Amino acid sequence: MRVLVVHNRYRSGQPSGEDRVVDREVALLAGAGHVVDRFERRSDDIAAMPLPRRAAVPLLVPWNPAVRTELRDHLLATVPDVVHVHNTFPLLSPSVVAACADAGVPLVATLHNYLQVCPSGTLYRDGAACTACVGGSPVPAVRHGCYRGSRVASVPMALNHAVNRRRWWSGVTTFFCISDAQRRVLLDAGMPGGKLVVKHNVVDEPASRRAGPGEHVLFLGRLTVEKGVRLLMTAWDELAAAGGTGLPLVIAGSGPLEDEVRGWAAGRADVRVAGLQDPAGCADLTARATAVVVPSTWLEAFGLVVVEAMAAGVPIVAAGHGAPAELVVDGVTGLLHEPGHAGSLAAALRAAVADPDRNARMGAAARLRYEEAFTPAAGLDALVAGYRSAISPAPGVPV
Template structure:
């Protein structure tokens, strides 16, 4: 199968799970013998642009005709069987879909977040769930400055959502939702249920597994409010006041709250701020963990860190909502806590560390669940099945259109 993947990479200073998924799926397809190419733009390139080009970037977020034309040329040269779109913000734009339509190439799109119904893709604002823009014009996103706290910066993403909804629905044969919880929300928002299929992200074999050592509890991810960082800090302070867990908390990542986290961790024996870690270091940190903690206050669409922990034979403590509750079987492969509740999070952390034998059993069950649902074999089968369904559906629609014209 000839596949062309279309993706706008995030800034390397803020590593994204989406970039990781794209690279892993490309490698998976190529290892299986498929002809998988990549058409990409990199947000890192914005820094080296001339002033005039930088000024033009926001203006082209809703429609970048240069990117469309470049993709059209690539399609003509490669003639793929299917195009797989991931992220188009900010240097590609949904205009790339027009090139696919003109070339008659079926399109699938992975929905890594909620950008089809929310300009920022999080359904989260001011520390709480927000659906103000769902189903209507995204005026609230501009009024509240949802993107980077700026009303002006929020305009392009609001316009992008408003003018391109129909383009996405008309151009994409299949949307890959990365969890059933995400699909349920998108269907409830009015998206066509027939276009939305669940295809979980897969995680490659990590090459390193927990060998009995449990040196710390690990938070691995973006240091943002919606990821539950402040909630975790509050819960950990509660535990510390009661004598602690006997293991330190390690936080690895960067983000808007990194200075706050660094100050909080400074001069403490029970907390270590690791900062940004490369992939090999992340795998090592996971393999030495008693548990990975994912206390997100927003409705995560997947939870890649949870599955990476499962692959290493490590259980997770997660917020019991959205996709996280879908990934973790409470009391079997990990523990859940009441979302947004620091006391509940503290108690779950205490429980998962207190009984080493039960902890090992949770990790073993987590590893078995990974092998069945999230390993490379399942990942490849789901990916190729989705492509074939999109190709077949596009063929049926084309045949029906020709018949109707007759």
């Protein structure tokens, strides 16, 4: 097949799981003999724009007519079988949907978050789940400054949500949901169920897998409130007060809470802040972990860290909601804790590392689950099946 991948890459200073997923899928398709073209923009380019053009970027978030024209012309010149769109924010905009309609090319879209039903894409505000805009007006997002804590910055997001939601729902042939947990949320929010197909993200075979019991507990991710970093710090303090786990906590990543995390960890022998890691560094830390902790307080739509831990044969301690509750088989491939509850997280961490034999069994089961469902081969099969369905939908399937 001839496939055009449409994606707005994230800033390089904010490493993105979405970028990794896109690159992995492109490589899988090309390796299987499909012809893959890219139509991309890079958020890094915004900083180099002249000031007037940079100031106009928010105005183009809901609609970028130049992108519509450029993409339509590209489609007419190259004639792909299918277009696969990932992220359109902020430089592409939903005008890509209109361009595909102009050229008569079927369009599939991977939903990496909840932007279809929430202007901020997280269904999360002030430390708790929020559905104020779901199925209705996006005004609450502006009132609460849901995007970057700014009412002004939230206006383009809210406008985009208001004017383009139905365009997406009618113009896309197939939406790839990255977990069934995400699909259920979107279905309840009113998205067309016949277009929502679960296609999990996959990860490559790691360069190394865990050999032995591991040497630390690992948090690997963006240092934000919704990722559960503060919850983890509180839980770790509880563990330390009770004598600790006998293992250090390694925190790898960057984000708005990095200074707070470093301040908390300063002078402690039981915590090490590793900072932002490249892929090789992430893989090494994962392969040396006794357990990987994913204490997210928001409803994760997937969780690449979870699957990467599985691939390395490492058990996971995760919040029991959102996609992690779907990915982790409680008591088999890892342990689930009560979301947002530091005591429950502390107890799960203690249980995950206290019995080496049980930990080894969970790690082996996690690796088996990876082999069954999250390998590149499984991802390629699901991707191609989704494309073929979009190109030639079955009779009676709404498009």
